Amino acid sequence: MTKNCNFIDKLREAGLRPTKQRVKICEILFNREKTFHFTINDLAKKISEDLNEKISLATVYNTVHAIQKKGYLKEIAINSDKSYFDTNTTAHHHFYDEDTHELIDCDQSNIDSINVKNNITGKKINSVEVLIKVASDNQNHN
Amino acid sequence: MTKNCNFIDKLREAGLRPTKQRVKICEILFNREKTFHFTINDLAKKISEDLNEKISLATVYNTVHAIQKKGYLKEIAINSDKSYFDTNTTAHHHFYDEDTHELIDCDQSNIDSINVKNNITGKKINSVEVLIKVASDNQNHN
DNA sequence: TTATACATTATAATTATTCTAAACTATTGA
DNA sequence: TCAATAGTTTAGAATAATTATAATGTATAA
Numbered sequence: 001m002t003k004n005c006n007f008i009d010k011l012r013e014a015g016l017r018p019t020k021q022r023v024k025i026c027e028i029l030f031n032r033e034k035t036f037h038f039t040i041n042d043l044a045k046k047i048s049e050d051l052n053e054k055i056s057l058a059t060v061y062n063t064v065h066a067i068q069k070k071g072y073l074k075e076i077a078i079n080s081d082k083s084y085f086d087t088n089t090t091a092h093h094h095f096y097d098e099d100t101h102e103l104i105d106c107d108q109s110n111i112d113s114i115n116v117k118n119n120i121t122g123k124k125i126n127s128v129e130v131l132i133k134v135a136s137d138n139q140n141h142n
Numbered sequence: 143m144t145k146n147c148n149f150i151d152k153l154r155e156a157g158l159r160p161t162k163q164r165v166k167i168c169e170i171l172f173n174r175e176k177t178f179h180f181t182i183n184d185l186a187k188k189i190s191e192d193l194n195e196k197i198s199l200a201t202v203y204n205t206v207h208a209i210q211k212k213g214y215l216k217e218i219a220i221n222s223d224k225s226y227f228d229t230n231t232t233a234h235h236h237f238y239d240e241d242t243h244e245l246i247d248c249d250q251s252n253i254d255s256i257n258v259k260n261n262i263t264g265k266k267i268n269s270v271e272v273l274i275k276v277a278s279d280n281q282n283h284n
Numbered sequence: 285t286t287a288t289a290c291a292t293t294a295t296a297a298t299t300a301t302t303c304t305a306a307a308c309t310a311t312t313g314a
Numbered sequence: 315t316c317a318a319t320a321g322t323t324t325a326g327a328a329t330a331a332t333t334a335t336a337a338t339g340t341a342t343a344a
Contacts, residue, residue: 077219123276134265198324
């Protein structure tokens with residue numbers, strides 16, 4: 001889902017009815033220069049800051065999952081306690097800052113292409129992603 | 143924590159009192175040939191199968207976290223809905239079978255060493271891990 | 285426009301995990 | 315050996331993230 005576009009049409013193309021809640025959420029997610037890494041809670045907070053009318057938490061969940069299923073959002077696993085989503089759906093890796101709990105994109109070009117020599121037999125590879133955990137030099141981390 | 147050893151001494155060395163619950167959990171986790179990938183729930187189920195007396199769920203959490211803090215278990219992020227732990231604490235990668243939700247070790251030698259060309263300034267890299275998501279060839283996965 | 289299928293909502297339910305406070309046990313040292 | 319104490323276990327309550335429910339509302343097709 002590209003930025004600065006008509007989300008009513010984009011949603012319809014994706015087979016999702018363009019309700020005002022969905023349009024608003026798309027504007028928040030995709031009308032931006034940089035990739036947005038967020039938890040549902042981050043997004044819900046942003047909605048209530050930006051918006052006069054409120055969107056129910058259930059709708060935020062429903063909408064994010066609907067958009068994700070259509071392939072316009074990617075879920076990323078870092079911790080086990082929260083779901084992170086990423087508006088950048090292209091193949092790319094991540095830095096995870098253990099000090100700030102922030103997720104930062106790591107471009108494909110920053111890491112040479114990864115070759116899995118032996119795959120599990122009978123299975124196909126859906127994705128290969130690298131997570132680089134970083135922390136401040138002067139702190140202790142496990 | 144090596145296998146086929148006296149866990150009473152091992153626990154004591156790690157600064158953990160060797161209670162019978164901890165010893166039993168160590169036996170289940172470390173008296174095995176192959177790496178064990180598990181969620182707390184998997185482990186709790188295994189305990190209640192193997193054991194006459196039961197161990198409280200809180201104790202399973204406490205013990206796993208205590209052992210993990212001492213560096214004998216590694217936590218792995220895949221989904222956001224559950225915590226997976228790994229008895230293999232050496233640097234290595236993983237396959238994640240999206241059909242069975244199973245985690246499989248991927249040896250370092252199966253992937254050429256990964257060079258992060260540009261790191262975040264002022265941060266040091268704590269770990270670089272690859273997660274390869276696989277699924278049956280004849281099924282749809284996003 | 286109206287029927288219908290899909291969405292939204294508040295709230296309840298669920299699940300994984302952590303907290304609490306009382307009962308218990310390993311260890312220390314007299 | 316035996317109490318003191320510091321650390322541990324436990325059941326059950328509390329919390330947090332997420333999902334289900336069922337009633338109300340809305341977009342769309344006929």
